Amino acid sequence: MSIIVVGSTAFDDIETPKGKRKRIIGGSCIYFSLAACFKSKPKIVSVVGKDFSKKIFDKLNKKNIDTEGLVVANGKTFSWGGKYKSISEDPETKFTNLNVFENFKPSIPDSYVRNNKIIFLANIDPDLQNNVLDSMKKKKFIGLDTMNFWILSKRKSLDRALNKIDLLTINELELSLISNKKSFKKSIQYIFNNYPIKYLIVKKGSAGSILATKKSFKWIPCFPFANMTDPTGAGDSFAGGLFSFLEKSKKIDENSICLGMIYGSAIASFTIESFGINKIMNLKSNELNLRFNELKKISKIL
Amino acid sequence: MSIIVVGSTAFDDIETPKGKRKRIIGGSCIYFSLAACFKSKPKIVSVVGKDFSKKIFDKLNKKNIDTEGLVVANGKTFSWGGKYKSISEDPETKFTNLNVFENFKPSIPDSYVRNNKIIFLANIDPDLQNNVLDSMKKKKFIGLDTMNFWILSKRKSLDRALNKIDLLTINELELSLISNKKSFKKSIQYIFNNYPIKYLIVKKGSAGSILATKKSFKWIPCFPFANMTDPTGAGDSFAGGLFSFLEKSKKIDENSICLGMIYGSAIASFTIESFGINKIMNLKSNELNLRFNELKKISKIL
Numbered sequence: 001m002s003i004i005v006v007g008s009t010a011f012d013d014i015e016t017p018k019g020k021r022k023r024i025i026g027g028s029c030i031y032f033s034l035a036a037c038f039k040s041k042p043k044i045v046s047v048v049g050k051d052f053s054k055k056i057f058d059k060l061n062k063k064n065i066d067t068e069g070l071v072v073a074n075g076k077t078f079s080w081g082g083k084y085k086s087i088s089e090d091p092e093t094k095f096t097n098l099n100v101f102e103n104f105k106p107s108i109p110d111s112y113v114r115n116n117k118i119i120f121l122a123n124i125d126p127d128l129q130n131n132v133l134d135s136m137k138k139k140k141f142i143g144l145d146t147m148n149f150w151i152l153s154k155r156k157s158l159d160r161a162l163n164k165i166d167l168l169t170i171n172e173l174e175l176s177l178i179s180n181k182k183s184f185k186k187s188i189q190y191i192f193n194n195y196p197i198k199y200l201i202v203k204k205g206s207a208g209s210i211l212a213t214k215k216s217f218k219w220i221p222c223f224p225f226a227n228m229t230d231p232t233g234a235g236d237s238f239a240g241g242l243f244s245f246l247e248k249s250k251k252i253d254e255n256s257i258c259l260g261m262i263y264g265s266a267i268a269s270f271t272i273e274s275f276g277i278n279k280i281m282n283l284k285s286n287e288l289n290l291r292f293n294e295l296k297k298i299s300k301i302l
Numbered sequence: 303m304s305i306i307v308v309g310s311t312a313f314d315d316i317e318t319p320k321g322k323r324k325r326i327i328g329g330s331c332i333y334f335s336l337a338a339c340f341k342s343k344p345k346i347v348s349v350v351g352k353d354f355s356k357k358i359f360d361k362l363n364k365k366n367i368d369t370e371g372l373v374v375a376n377g378k379t380f381s382w383g384g385k386y387k388s389i390s391e392d393p394e395t396k397f398t399n400l401n402v403f404e405n406f407k408p409s410i411p412d413s414y415v416r417n418n419k420i421i422f423l424a425n426i427d428p429d430l431q432n433n434v435l436d437s438m439k440k441k442k443f444i445g446l447d448t449m450n451f452w453i454l455s456k457r458k459s460l461d462r463a464l465n466k467i468d469l470l471t472i473n474e475l476e477l478s479l480i481s482n483k484k485s486f487k488k489s490i491q492y493i494f495n496n497y498p499i500k501y502l503i504v505k506k507g508s509a510g511s512i513l514a515t516k517k518s519f520k521w522i523p524c525f526p527f528a529n530m531t532d533p534t535g536a537g538d539s540f541a542g543g544l545f546s547f548l549e550k551s552k553k554i555d556e557n558s559i560c561l562g563m564i565y566g567s568a569i570a571s572f573t574i575e576s577f578g579i580n581k582i583m584n585l586k587s588n589e590l591n592l593r594f595n596e597l598k599k600i601s602k603i604l
Contacts, residue, residue, distance in 0.1 A: 185527040207509035210526055217596075218603045219523035224512055225487040258603045301520045301560045302602045 001115055001140070002066075003243050005032045006045040006106050006132050007122025007236070009052070009070065013081035013094065014275060018229045024276035025056060027078065028122030028145070031233035033065045034280045035240030035267045038288060040247050042240070043112045045069035045132065047104045049077040059281070068109045073100040087228045088206050090173070106132050120243050121165070122236060123147050126157040133164050141252055143167040143243060145235065151177045159195075167199040167257075169239055175202055188212045199257055201242075203235055208265070211257055218254070220261040223269035223295050230275045234268040237280060241267035262299055266292040303417055303442070304368075305545050307334045308347040308408050308434050309424025309538070311354070311372065315383035315396065316577060320531045326578035327358060329380065330424030330447070333535035335367045336582045337542030337569045340590060342549050344542070345414045347371035347434065349406040351379040361583070370411045375402040389530045390508050392475070408434050422545050423467070424538060425449050428459040435466050443554055445469040445545060447537065453479045461497075469501040469559075471541055477504055490514045501559055503544075505537055510567070513559055520556070522563040525571035525597050532577045536570040539582060543569035564601055568594040 007028035014021050033042040043066040050072065057067050078101040081094035106128055117140030121129040129144060142165040150158050151174060162168065168191065176182060179190035184202075191200050192214045200212040206228070208221040241264030242257070249256035266288060270279045309330035316323050335344040345368040352374065359369050378401040384393035408430055419442030423431040431446060444467040452460050453476060464470065470493065478484065481492035486504075493502050494516045502514040508530070510523040543566030544559070551558035568590060572581045 183527075183529070204509075207506075208521075208523070217526070217600045219510075219526060219600050220603060221510070221521035221523070224519070224521065225485075227485070262603075296604060298519045298521050300604045301522060301564070302598060 001117060001247060002041045002043055003036055003118045003120060003247055004043045004045060004069075004108065004112055005029050005036070005120045005122060005240070005243075006129070007032060007120075007124055008078055008101065009044075009046040009048050011051075011077050011079040012232060012276065013079070014230055014232055015083040016087055016230050016275075017084070018087075019275065021230075021275045023079070026080070026232060026276055028124070028233075028236040029070075030060075030277060031236035031271065031280070032120060032122055032240035032243075033060065034063065034277055035237035035264070035271070036244035037064045038241075038244065038267075038285055040064070040244035041066060042244070043069060043109075045106045045108060045112070047071045047073050047078075047100050047106075049073060049075045049100045052077045063281075066112070068111055069106075071104075073104070075100040082232070084231060087231060090171075091232075104128065108132065108135055117141070118243060118247055119143070120239060121145070121161070122239070123150075126150050126154045126161050129161045130157060133161060141166050141246065143169065143239065145169045145239065146174065148174060148177060162195045162197065165195075165197060167201065168195075168197050169201040169203060169235065171203045171205075171235075188217075199254075201261065203238070205231070205234075209238070209261060211254070211261060213254060216254065218258055220258060220265060221295070221299055222265045223291060224298070226269040227273050229273055231272050232276065233271050233280075237271040238264035238268040240264070259296075262295050263292050266295050269295075303419060303549060304343045304345055305338055305420045305422060305549055306345045306347060306371075306410065306414055307331050307338070307422045307424060307542070307545075308431070309334060309422075309426055310380055310403065311346075311348040311350050313353075313379050313381040314534060314578065315381070316532055316534055317385040318389055318532045318577075319386070320389075321577065323532075323577040325381070328382070328534060328578055330426070330535075330538040331372075332362075332579060333538035333573065333582070334422060334424055334542035334545075335362065336365065336579055337539035337566070337573070338546035339366045340543075340546065340569075340587055342366075342546035343368060344546070345371060345411075347408045347410060347414070349373045349375050349380075349402050351375060351377045351402045354379045365583075368414070370413055371408075373406075375406070377402040384534070386533060389533055392473075393534070406430065410434065410437055419443070420545060420549055421445070422541055423447070423463070424541070425452075428452050428456050428463050431463045432459060435463060443468050443548065445471065445541065447471045447541065448476065450476060450479060464497045464499065467497075467499060469503065470497075470499050471503040471505060471537065473505045473507075473537075490519075501556075503563065505540070507533070507536075511540070511563060513556070513563060515556060518556065520560055522560060522567060523597070523601055524567045525593060526600070528571040529575050531575055533574050534578065535573050535582075539573040540566035540570040542566070561598075564597050565594050568597050571597075
C-alpha cells in the first residue's frame with residue numbers, strides 16, 4: 001500500500017518578515033510528499049511545465065517519491081506569489097498564474113492504482129478532486145483540503161467531493177465559510193450534519209489543530225520551539241506526515257489520527273523553519289524522530 | 303489553609319470588537335479571587351477608594367472571598383482604560399490612574415497569616431510584591447505575575463522577587479523582555495539558569511499555555527469553543543483557578559499543576575465570554591465542572 005497525493009506543483013515567490021525568495025519550488029503535492037516520504041512511498045499526481053528542471057524529479061525519486069503521475073505539459077509551471085505581513089496570519093496573494101494547471105486533467109497511472117487506496121486530495125479545483133474520486137474504485141481512506149476560493153466559487157462541486165471523503169482538513173475561516181456560522185462548535189456540527197465525513201481537522205496555525213469527530217474533540221499542539229521563517233507548506237507537510245503515519249498504522253481511528261497529527265506537526269515545524277522546501281528536503285530521520293518524541297512528551301498532560 | 307492574593311482592584315473602561323463598557327469592576331485581585339472561590343476561600347490584599355461600593359464587598363463575601371485585607375483608602379479607586387483592536391492581541395492602554403494605589407503599602411491582616419501559606423502576587427509594583435514576601439515568614443507556595451512596565455522600569459526589585467518564588471506566569475513577550483533573547487527555548491532556559499523558580503507558565507492567549515520546568519515542557523490547551531467577548535482578566539482567572547486547585551491537591555507537582563492549568567483554562571474561558579466579571583460572578587459550579595471535564599477530554603490525546 002502507498003499514498004496518492006493529487007495537488008499542485010509550483011514556483012512560489014514568498015515574502016515574510018524574515019525575508020524574500022523568488023521562484024522557489026513549492027506546491028501542495030511537493031510539501032505533502034516530502035513529508036510523507038519518511039514512512040511511505042508517496043505517488044504524486046500533478047502537472048508541471050517545461051520550465052521545471054529534471055534534476056528535481058531525480059531528487060524527489062531519490063526520496064522514495066513516485067513521480068510517474070507528475071506530468072510535464074507544454075507551457076509554464078503554475079506559479080504563486082504571496083506576502084505574509086506577520087508570520088501567524090494568512091498571506092496576501094500577490095499573483096496566481098495557473099499556466100499548465102489551466103488545462104490539467106489528472107489521470108492516475110495504472111501503476112498507482114494497483115496497490116493504492118489512501119488518497120489525499122490537496123487544495124485544487126474541486127472538479128479535479130471529483131475527477132480523481134470518480135476514476136478510482138477501491139479507496140481505503142480519503143483526505144481532502146480546500147480553500148476560500150473554491151468554497152466561494154465552486155461550492156456544488158466541492159459539496160460533491162465532501163460527500164465522498166473520510167477526512168477534511170481546513171482552517172477556522174474556511175470552516176466558517178462552509179458552514180456560514182460564526183460559532184466554532186456549530187460550524188463543526190454543520191460538517192457532521194451535512195456530510196458523511198468521519199474526521200474533521202481544523203488547523204489553527206501556531207495554536208495547533210483540533211481533531212473533531214461526531215462525538216469528540218482533541219487539541220493537538222504544534223511544536224512550540226520552531227524558529228518560524230516561512231509558513232508556506234505547513235498544512236501540506238502536516239497532512240503528508242499524518243497520512244504516511246496512518247498508512248503504517250494497523251487501524252485508522254481517533255487514536256492513530258491523534259498520534260499521526262503529532263507526527264505531522266513535528267514535520268511541519270521543520271518546514272516553517274526555512275523558506276520553501278529547503279529544510280524538509282534535507283531533513284534527517286533521526287532529527288524528525290527526536291522532535292516527534294519531544295512533541296509527544298509536550299502533548300501528554302493527563 | 304487558604305490562598306492570599308495581592309493585586310489590584312480597579313474600575314476598567316474596556317473596548318473590544320464586541321463592544322464598549324465604562325467603569326466596570328476589574329483588577330487582578332478580583333478576577334483571581336472570583337475564579338479561586340469555587341474551591342477555596344481566597345483572601346484579598348488590595349486597596350480601593352471611597353468610590354467603591356460597599357455592595358461589592360458583600361457580593362464578594364457571599365462568594366467565600368475574604369475582604370479583610372481589601373483596604374478602603376481616602377481617594378479614588380485605581381482605574382484603567384484599554385482597547386483591544388483584535389481579541390487575540392494585547393490591548394492598547396488608553397489611561398492608567400493609580401489613585402489610591404499610589405500610596406498603597408500592602409499589609410497582611412493577622413487573621414490571614416495564621417493559616418495561609420499559598421500566595422499569589424498578581425501584576426503590581428515589584429516593590430509591593432517584595433513587601434509582602436518580606437512580611438510573611440512561612441510560605442508554602444508562591445506564584446507571581448508581572449508585566450512589561452515593571453520588567454523595564456523596576457528590574458532590580460523584580461529580580462529580588464523572582465528569587466523568592468516557586469511559580470512565574472508571564473506571556474511570551476514578557477518572557478523575551480526578561481531574558482533579552484529571541485529564541486523561546488533559550489528564554490525559558492534563561493529563567494531556570496538565573497532564578498530558583500521551579501515552574502514557569504507561559505501564557506499564549508487563545509493558543510493555550512506552556513508549563514516549563516527545568517526538565518520538561520507541557521502544552522495546555524484553552525477551551526476552543528468560548529465565545530470571545532473581552533479578554534480582560536483571563537490570565538488572572540486562569541491563575542485563580544490553578545492556585546485554588548493546587549490548594550486542594552495532595553501534592554504540588556507537575557501533574558497537579560497540569561490538571562490545575564486545565565481547570566484554570568476552563569474558568570478563564572467563561573471570563574472572556576462577557577465584559578468584566580459579569581460571567582464569572584454568576585458562574586455556577588456545575589457549569590464550570592462540565593467545561594472542566596470537557597476540556598480534560600479535549601486535552602487527553604495520548
